[in-house]
Amino acid sequence: MYIDEQSKPETSTNVFSLSGQIAVITGGGSGIGQAIAGCMHKAGAQVVLIGRREDALAKATEELGDRSSYLVHDITETQKSEQLAERLIADWGKVDCLVNNAGIHLKKPALDTSVDEFNSILETNVLGAHALISAIAPSMIKRKSGSILFVSSMASLFGIPQVLAYSAAKSAHLGMVRTLSTELSPHGVRVNSIAPGWIETEMSSKAFANDPARREKILSRTPMQKLGSPDDVGWAAVYLASAAASFVTGTVFPVDGGASIGF
Incomplete structure (x- = not known):
């Protein structure tokens, strides 16, 4: 049994604080990833945004201000994951929380989805996340402290038409959470997933x-009868990364206004 001294709050009033933590968020330059970074930053973390588009990353860190930085990296280039992990440790000394948020979507009938299209979704959502975890988790195990989060989807919980590849990839996240949590939790590394419902983002607004x-139709089957905000997901991530969730691992946390249990 381990006792994670670094995650223990000094007082009960700061149990949700991420002060002193280094949080790495993939796909952190826009949308839900940016919201997670913003909420973790407000909770006191030093946030490091990872993504392919430097313009978006630079804009996001400029808005965040102090205690934020970014590194340009394409997580599908899995052979460079070790290099990224080494850079993070060299720059910050540790990674307390890794948020696997980067992902791509495909809306297309199942029988029209090509193998190449399917592979592209898996490479980003599943294989890229796996490579980054494999590179970063050993340093967490060595410190006996760390939190790994996946941003999954309602598509991993129930059937949604025309998203076969995306649904398969996000469902894979749940299997990864369960296996990783059984392997890593004895070493002080917790692994959890957030499954956002329908969130009001620029992308969803256009759709x-x-x-x-x-x-x-979405609102009619959502008991709260509204869309969520990106910060709803962000604050859930803060909770799961904080000392308040020190006994929480292997979970899937829906943030969906009740959609997953609505009729």
């Missing part, structure tokens, strides 16, 4: 503008 009937 709903062209399909108002879909928006109404």
Whole structure:
């Protein structure tokens, strides 16, 4: 049995604080990833945003200000994962929390989805995350402290048409969470997943503008009868990374307004 001294709060009033933590967020330059970075930053963490688009990363860190930085990296270039991990440790000395948020989406009928398209979704959402975890987790194990988060989806919990590859990739996250948590938790590294419901983002707003009937259908089956905000996901990530969740591992945390249990 281990006692993670670094995660123990000084007082009960700061149990949700991430002060002193180094949080690495993939896909952190926009959307939900940016919101997670923002909430973790507000909770006191030093956040490091990872992504392919330097312009988006630079803008996001400029908005965050102090205690934020970025590294340009394409997680599908799995052969460079070790190099990225070494850079993170060299720059910050440790990684307390890794958020596997980077991902791509494909909306297409299942029988029209090509093998190449399927592979592309898996490379980013699954294989890229695995490579980064394999590179970073050993340093967490050595310190006997760390948190790994996946950003999954409602598509991993129930059937949604025309997202076969995406659903398969996000469902894979849940298997990864369960296996990784059984292997890593004895070493002080917790592994959890957040499954966002329908969140009001720039991407979803554009999609709903062209399909108002879909928006109404989503709201009709969501008990809270509204879309979530990116910060709803961000604050869930703060909780799972904090000392408040020190006995939480292997979980899938829906942030969905009740959609996963709605009728």
